[in-house]
Amino acid sequence: MSKNIITIEHVTKRFPVGDGVFTALSDINLELKEGEFAGLVGPSGSGKTTLLNIMGSLDSPTQGKAIVMGRNISDLSHKESAQLRNIHIGFIFQVFNLLPVYTVYENVEFALILQNIGSAERKRMVMEALEWVGLENMANKKPSKLSGGEGQRVAIARAMVKRPNIVLADEPTANLDAANAHAIIQTMKKLNQELNTTFLFSTHDEKVMGYLDRIIHLEDGKVALDKIVLPKTTAL
Amino acid sequence: MIKFLLKGVLGDKNRSVLPIIIISIGVALTVLLSGYIRGAMGDIINQNARFDTGHVKIMTRAYAENKSQIPNDLAFLGVDSLINELKTSHPNMIWVKRIRFGGIIDVPDDKGETKGQGPASGMAIELFNTNSGEIQRMNIPSSLVHGTLPKQVGEALIGQEFVDKLGLEIGDKVTYFGSTMNGSMAFKNFTITGSVRFGTPALDKGAIIIDISDAQTMLDMEDGAGEILGFESDEIYDDEKALELTEEFNARFVNNTNEFAPIMLRLKDQNNLAGYLDYVDVYSAMFVTIFVIVMSIVLWNTGLLGGLRRYQEFGIRLALGESKGHIYKTLIYEATLIGIIGSIVGTAMGLGGTYYLQVVGIDIGKYLENATMLMPSVIRAQVTPELFYIGFIPGLFAMVFGNMLSGIGIYKRQTAALFKELEV
Structure with a gap:
């Protein structure tokens, strides 16, 4: 049986807005297991990004518990949170957010440098990650020379190179055309299956939803629907 | 990383x-x-140190009080023995004597009549004593515009401004008119061996430079000098050392009421430099x-x-x-x-x-x-x-x-x- 990677128990998140308070998440309960390929869907303001922040140890709940890799997010110091992200969590953003002065290789390598992995091992891991996304021949290119799809694949390699337990992706296909969006999702699906990495997307994109094993529908900060679905396995 | x-x-x-x-x-x-x-x-x-004040300067009290008037009647006599004493007590210092003098330079024509005149601001230094370092200290070789340094008594260097103003040439004779230490009239002929420009307007105006032995004879100041200047051997002014030296020197004469008693001033005490x-x-x-x-x-x-x-x-x-x-x-x-x-x-x-x-x-x-x-x-x-x-x-x-x-x-x-x- 797959183990729990993330456990969300009665999580509420409130933000001060002017003189009042805005409740972004209200009494959320969720479990995310190893190897899941899940998506948070819902309209803007439904709490997707807030939940992603908490699961990524970028924020902590106002009430309730968020247990990520066995650690209660609320109990972690800033340094411990950073360490948790560094080792266990990979991020993929809507905009690829590659560091423009570094090459593709160096962008991917950075996550490993933070873990103080030796250079020979780093090289092996980086090249392997670039092979996963089919960019092994572009290692020395600068991000400015890449297409949108290539840029997002580098971002996937960067997120995956350290073999994280969880990858959190915020609208990863929002800036891509249909063909590239499918290719990217298929790459992530393949990695999910081969490496058993848990993927959680925040998305509006129907194309992404088609590949998900599980869809968690948020509405007004609450889980409106949480269903297991039969995903697509081939490109449309 | x-x-x-x-x-x-x-x-x-x-x-x-x-x-x-x-x-x-x-x-x-x-x-x-x-x-x-x-x-x-x-x-x-x-x-200031090289041309006027030294790192320290010794004068008689009376001379020091009226220094701007170049009062050679109040100058030291028996200056050589005082310098010898200073050289013994302060062997790391260089001690030189100088005489400043004012007067008129007269330039005669072929017939001996006055062709031109100008006020002179003279300085007598130890030109012939090569150990004094005065020639290098006053940067005379570099300041020489025409001619050579005086080699014997009766020869003088003269400011280039004077040369230009009075139409002088190297080898011309000029006559100095002034007053001796005792107040009587002094005059002496000099042969111009060279002209100088120090690049300091206050010095270049009416400059005439002669050996101190010429000045002593001309001004009736045998074994006399208006000023004794002391320089650190490395020629670098050190205000703390100068202060220590002046306090020590002046302490010896603090109870001497004679107006001809020596007084030592450091560079900063002179010319409003402090x-x-x-x-x-x-x-x-x-x-x-x-x-x-x-x-x-x-x-x-x-x-x-x-x-x-x-x-x-x-x-x-x-x-x-x-x-x-x-x-x-x-x-x-x-x-x-x-x-x-x-x-x-x-x-x-x-x-x-x-x-x-x-x-x-x-x-x-x-x-x-x-x-x-x-x-x-x-x-x-x-x-x-x-x-x-x-x-x-x-x-x-x-x-x-x-x-x-x-x-x-x-x-x-x-x-x-x-x-x-x-x-x-």
Whole structure:
């Protein structure tokens, strides 16, 4: 049986807005297991990004518990949170957010440098990650020379190179055309299956939803629907 | 990590070339300005010491009180024994005697009638005593415009202004008219062996330079001199040493009420130099400090802009799991590296400029035509040891300080906002 990677128990998140308070998440309960390929869907303001922040140890709940890799997010110091992200969590953003002065290789390598992995091992891991996304021949290119799809694949390699337990992706296909969006999702699906990495997307994109094993529908900060679905396995 | 950061710094011109250029310019200006102010100060002190005040000067009390009138009737007699005593008691100092004198220079025509006249501001020094170092001290070989140095009594050097004004040529004879130490009339013929220009208007006006033995004969001052000047053997003025020496010397005569008792004055006690030097010291220190502060603000701002420009990069690094403290530390390492490189480049540029101004100088002669203070007409910068590090104050410290301040923003960064911030 797959183990729990993330456990969300009665999580509420409130933000001060002017003189009042805005409740972004209200009494959320969720479990995310190893190897899941899940998506948070819902309209803007439904709490997707807030939940992603908490699961990524970028924020902590106002009430309730968020247990990520066995650690209660609320109990972690800033340094411990950073360490948790560094080792266990990979991020993929809507905009690829590659560091423009570094090459593709160096962008991917950075996550490993933070873990103080030796250079020979780093090289092996980086090249392997670039092979996963089919960019092994572009290692020395600068991000400015890449297409949108290539840029997002580098971002996937960067997120995956350290073999994280969880990858959190915020609208990863929002800036891509249909063909590239499918290719990217298929790459992530393949990695999910081969490496058993848990993927959680925040998305509006129907194309992404088609590949998900599980869809968690948020509405007004609450889980409106949480269903297991039969995903697509081939490109449309 | 360091190699990785270095690649980033070198790859991003906005993080390397631009700050290095700004720092280099700021540091170079700081070094150049400091070198120029110190050079000008040193020139003024040096000029006064060599031509007038010495590092210390001994006169009779009466002579000292009326020094501006060049009162040779109040000068020392028996000066050689006093110098011998000083050489024994202070062997590390060089002691020389000088006589200043005023009068008229008359230039005769072929028939012996007056062709032209002019007021003379004479100085008698130990020209024939090569051990005195007076020729080098007064920089006479370099100041010689035409002719040679006097070799025997009855020969004189004369200011180039005089030569031009009176239409003199080398080998011409001139007659000096003045008064002796005893108040009777003095006159003596001199053969002009050369003309000089010291580059100091107060000296060049009516200058005539003769050997002190000629002056002693001419002015009835056998074994006499108006002034005994003392110089440190390395010719560098040290105010603390000079003060110690004058206090020690003057203490010996404190109970002597004779107006011809000797009194020793240090350089700063003469020609109102104390006030002037203190004034210039304060203002130059203020000027350099203000300049350093302004440069620091400019470079601080560069650091701030650099930090703000990298907002997105820091966001990505935070999301990837780098701690805020680590990002802050790397920011300071980078600033230190850029600051050091910029400071080295700027210091080299500043030293180059300072050296150029030390050799060539800036001619301010036209502003000094009526000046009475001994100031060189060409103000030169001076390369001093402190110039090798003074630029690091704005260059390194300001850059690092600017980045430290801008880096505080990293700690204030809300990681919860990263997804939103990095979407842009």
